[in-house]
Each structure stands twice: as C-alpha cells, then as structure tokens.
Amino acid sequence: MDVCWPYFDPDYENLTERVNGPSFHVCIDNESCNECTVVKVDSVNKQGFLLQVVQALTDMNLTISKSYISSDAGWFMDVFHVRNEHGNKLKDQSVINYIQQAIYARRELHDTGMVKTPTAKAIGAEISKEHTAIELTGTDRPGLFSEISAALTDLRCNVEEAHAWSHNERLACVAYISDQSTASCIDDPHRLASIKYHLATVINATTSKNADGNQNDQKGVHMAGLPGGDGTTSNIERRLHQLMLSVRDFNEPIGSICSSSLAVSMDSMEVGTNIIVSIENCNEKGYSVVSIRSKDRQRLMFDTVCTLTDMEYIIFHASIRSHGDSAFQxxxxxxxxGYTLHTEAEKLRVIRCLKAAIERRVCEGVRLELRADNRVGLLSDITRSLREYGLAVVRADVATKGEKATNAFYVRNISGNEVDMKIVESLKKEMEPIALEVKIDLSRQRLPGRAWSSFGDMLKSQIERFSHNFISTK
Structure with a gap:
C-alpha cells in the first residue's frame, strides 16, 4: 500500500541549525567551483564582524574574486570566492584548516570585545616588550621619509619595522623602534618626549609658525608601547587608512597634476581615470547604495570595507565580483x-574617501626590493641614496628578521615623472653588496599629464634633484 508523506526539504535540518544554533559556523567548500575556493560564514550578526572576516582572509594573502553578503534580521550570512596569491584555488588542507581557525579566532576576539579600532597604543602590542610603536602623519615632500630615517638614527633608535603610505601629498607612517644599545623597548618618558619633539621638527619643517611663534607643536607624532591590539598586517594597514583619513588625503592638493585630479564630481558620482564611485538611495528599503567600479587587485575589498566601517557605516548587503582586470562592488x-546618506555633501565625502582608500595602495613608479645584513643606520643609508639619485619614496615596507633586513620601496622621480632605469642601474651598482631587485608595473608606468613637455621640465627635474641632496636631516 502506497503511503503519502509530506514533502520534506533535505536542507531543513541544516537550516534550523543555522538559524537557531550554533551561533557561528564556517564552511570551506573546495568542490563546487573549479576555479576558486568558496568560504561560507554564518553567524549571529555583530557590528564590525564583516571586517574581521575580511581581515582574516587578507592576512592570508587571498584574493576575493566574488562575494555575497547579507546581514538583515540579526543574522550574518557571507560567501567569499577566494584564490591564493598565484591566482589558484586552495589545495593544501593545512591552509584550509588555518583559514577556519583564523576566522574562528577573529570571532572569539570580537565576542570578548578584544578587537577594537586600532589606535597608536594598540598598534604595537605584540612586540611592546621589545619595541616602541610610533605613528607619524604630515604633509609629504621629496626626501621626507629619508629625513625621518636619518633623525631616528641620530636619536640612537633602530627601526625594526616600518610601513609608510604617501597619497595626495600626505604621509602616514607606522614604525617600531628600539634602543640601539640595548635592542629593547624605549620607555623612558624624557627620551620619548625628545624623540617626539625631534620627529615633529622634521615633519613640520615647512609649516608656518603658530600664534606663539613656535614652529614645532609636535602634531603628527604619537608614541605607544602599551598592549591592546593584534599587530597583524591588516591591523597595521587599517591604521594607515585611519591616519590618512585623519589628514584628509581625500582632498586634492591645490595645483596638483596627478591621476586623481582628473576626476570630476556630479550628482553624487565621481569619475576618475580608473575609479567610478556613485551613491543612490533605495528609499523603499531604507538603504544607501554605494557602487564602485575600479581596476581589480589584491586587498581591494579590505580597503573599501575598512573605510566604510571606520566612517561608522553599517553594511547590510553587498555584492562583489571581478571580471578580467575590472572589479565591481x-x-x-x-x-x-540608522539613517541613510541624505545630503549631497555627505555623499560626496563618502565618495572621495572611498576613492582615496582605493588609490592609496596603488603606487605609480618602480618597486625596489632590497635585502641585506641588518645593521645600525641601514635604513637611513638606503633612503639617503634614493634621495641623492632623485627618487622619492611613495610607499615603504621595512622589516627585520634576526640578522637580515628586507626593505621594499615604491619610488618615483622627484618631479613625478617616469623613473629613468639608467639611474636605478647606477644605484644598484653603488649599493652593492645590498641585493636589489627591480619590479616595474608597466600598466601604470606613464600617466596623463606626467610626461616631460619641454626641455625646461627636464632642467627643473635636475635642479630639484640637486637641491634635495642638501636637505638637512638634523
């Protein structure tokens, strides 16, 4: 005898568990897609957790090629399509297990309230017993990073690690320093005050005097050595985004002729050479919809989610996809x-901040990677040589491990023109036995408005190169 049973959805049991418990689940699917690995995260929604997941994936150097996000009704459901740094799906099971552990660890820290917005005191936590963390912000100029490095050497400080970004004539830098003689954390208040004063003097060398006639007000320099952060790469980069935002690098420099200055704004839309950002209101659902078109690259989603989170916007839904070298978010x-973006002024500010966040990491010019035995004053010597050859540092990543030092710099000509590779070859010969590797991004080697238009421009470049050799580092 036939028995009729009511229809039963085979995924129902799964759905009940996902909705009612457990409150957090990570699934990594390596079978359903031939080209990438799919990471699925289900969780009770908490403000800021999306950024924590993206940070965990970013710290693994994974590229997010597609993502779907939904966090309405108190539940967070997210799908990421990821590839490794070589553009392939993940095959190593130990790596897959580590991703799960990293996301669970981020969730646990988030639940206990230990994950907070990184600050000067939080950035140097993981090495606070051995090193002191410093932050520097200010108006950038050719040779400034070299001057900072020289000043730290004169102050008997070793630079153990440093990360610097330059964008729209602003500079942000996070560095870890130690005492030259003891190789330990600098915690003497008087010495810290002296270091802060001298660095502020270097950073504010071109600023006008204040009302008291004192040129140095110590703005732009912060010291830290207290616990409170996780010290990961994404945490440091998030802090660099915050520092750049604090010095308003989203505002174009007056009179600048760079790629971002080709952008125009109209009706809540900003169109640049490679970036289009627009904002519309979805009134029936009560959302503001931010659309971004740009060139695809690693860490792109991290940069935008980080900026929206730090500007105190909550992401309820999102769709990210890439095709070829283009990306749409x-x-x-x-x-x-709880409010949407109502005024045109607020929309324009968000548009410019997102555009700046995407541009900060993209550096025109040549990437130089230098490896050498670590010694006192090494960074100062390298950056001085770069300046003497007329090269300005627009981004820097400095690290030491044991007796070895690895420095990576994006450099450009002081006048902003294309770097002459003959100069780089001469630099390479002079800096022996330091191993120097050169990498060029040919797609961004020349920008509109950057070419020498006359013999006068070439002469100006040579004069600037000559004059910057005599900038005081004291």
Whole structure:
C-alpha cells in the first residue's frame, strides 16, 4: 500500500541549525567551483564582524574574486570566492584548516570585545616588550621619509619595522623602534618626549609658525608601547587608512597634476581615470547604495570595507565580483545612527574617501626590493641614496628578521615623472653588496599629464634633484 508523506526539504535540518544554533559556523567548500575556493560564514550578526572576516582572509594573502553578503534580521550570512596569491584555488588542507581557525579566532576576539579600532597604543602590542610603536602623519615632500630615517638614527633608535603610505601629498607612517644599545623597548618618558619633539621638527619643517611663534607643536607624532591590539598586517594597514583619513588625503592638493585630479564630481558620482564611485538611495528599503567600479587587485575589498566601517557605516548587503582586470562592488549601507546618506555633501565625502582608500595602495613608479645584513643606520643609508639619485619614496615596507633586513620601496622621480632605469642601474651598482631587485608595473608606468613637455621640465627635474641632496636631516 502506497503511503503519502509530506514533502520534506533535505536542507531543513541544516537550516534550523543555522538559524537557531550554533551561533557561528564556517564552511570551506573546495568542490563546487573549479576555479576558486568558496568560504561560507554564518553567524549571529555583530557590528564590525564583516571586517574581521575580511581581515582574516587578507592576512592570508587571498584574493576575493566574488562575494555575497547579507546581514538583515540579526543574522550574518557571507560567501567569499577566494584564490591564493598565484591566482589558484586552495589545495593544501593545512591552509584550509588555518583559514577556519583564523576566522574562528577573529570571532572569539570580537565576542570578548578584544578587537577594537586600532589606535597608536594598540598598534604595537605584540612586540611592546621589545619595541616602541610610533605613528607619524604630515604633509609629504621629496626626501621626507629619508629625513625621518636619518633623525631616528641620530636619536640612537633602530627601526625594526616600518610601513609608510604617501597619497595626495600626505604621509602616514607606522614604525617600531628600539634602543640601539640595548635592542629593547624605549620607555623612558624624557627620551620619548625628545624623540617626539625631534620627529615633529622634521615633519613640520615647512609649516608656518603658530600664534606663539613656535614652529614645532609636535602634531603628527604619537608614541605607544602599551598592549591592546593584534599587530597583524591588516591591523597595521587599517591604521594607515585611519591616519590618512585623519589628514584628509581625500582632498586634492591645490595645483596638483596627478591621476586623481582628473576626476570630476556630479550628482553624487565621481569619475576618475580608473575609479567610478556613485551613491543612490533605495528609499523603499531604507538603504544607501554605494557602487564602485575600479581596476581589480589584491586587498581591494579590505580597503573599501575598512573605510566604510571606520566612517561608522553599517553594511547590510553587498555584492562583489571581478571580471578580467575590472572589479565591481555594491554595498547597501546605513549610518550607525540608522539613517541613510541624505545630503549631497555627505555623499560626496563618502565618495572621495572611498576613492582615496582605493588609490592609496596603488603606487605609480618602480618597486625596489632590497635585502641585506641588518645593521645600525641601514635604513637611513638606503633612503639617503634614493634621495641623492632623485627618487622619492611613495610607499615603504621595512622589516627585520634576526640578522637580515628586507626593505621594499615604491619610488618615483622627484618631479613625478617616469623613473629613468639608467639611474636605478647606477644605484644598484653603488649599493652593492645590498641585493636589489627591480619590479616595474608597466600598466601604470606613464600617466596623463606626467610626461616631460619641454626641455625646461627636464632642467627643473635636475635642479630639484640637486637641491634635495642638501636637505638637512638634523
């Protein structure tokens, strides 16, 4: 005898568990897609957790080629399509297990309230017993990073690690320093005050005097050595984003002729050479919809999610996809107070901040990677040589491990023109036995408005190169 049973969805049991418990689940699917690995995260929604997941994937150097995000009704469901740094799906099971552990660890820290917005005191936590963390912000100029390095050497400080970004004539830098003689953390208040004063003098060398006639007000320099952060790469980069935002690098320098200055704004849309950002209101659902079109690259989603989070916007839904070298991102957001973006001024500020966040990491010029035995004053010597050859540092990543030092610099000509590779070859010969590797991004080697238009421009470049050799480092 036939028995009729009511229809039963085979995924029902799964769904009940996902909705009612456990409150957090990570699944990594390596079978359903031939080209990438799919990471699925289900969780009770908490503000800021999306950024924590993206940070965990970013710290693994994974590229997010596609993502779908939904966090309405108190539940967070996210799908990431990821590839490794070589553009392939993940095959190593130990790596897959580590990703799960990293996301679970981020969730645990988030639940206990230990993950907070990184600050000067939080950045140097993991090495606070051995090193002191410093932050520097200010108006950038050719040779400034070299001057900072020289000043730290004169102050008997070793630079154990440093990360610097330059964008729209602003500079942000996070560095870890130690005492030259003891190789330990600098915690003497008087010495810290002296270091802060001298670095502020270097950073503010071109600023005008204040009302008291004192040129150095110590702005732009912060010291830290207290616990409170996780010290990961993404945490440091998030802090660099915050520092750049604090010095308003989203505002174009007056009179600048760079790629970003080709952008125009109209009706909540900003169109640049490679970046289009627009904002519309979805009134029936109560969201503001942010759409971004740009060139695809690693860490792109991290840079945009990081900026929206730190500007106190909540992401409820999102769709991210890439095709070839192009990427499209769409975010449904509200401000933390529950309101959408109403005024054109607020929309324009968000547009410019997102555009700046995407541009900061993209550096025109040549990447130089230098490896050498670590010694006192090494960074100062390297950056001085770069300046003497007329090369300005627009981004730097400095690290030491044991007796070895690895320095990576994006450099450009002081006048902003294309780097002459003959100069780089001469530099390479002079800096022996330091191993120097040169990498060039040919797609961004020359920008509109950057070429020498006359013999006068060439002469100006040579004069600037000559004059910057005499900038005082004291």
């Amino acid at each position: 769409e975010y449904y957001i509200r401000h933390r107070d």
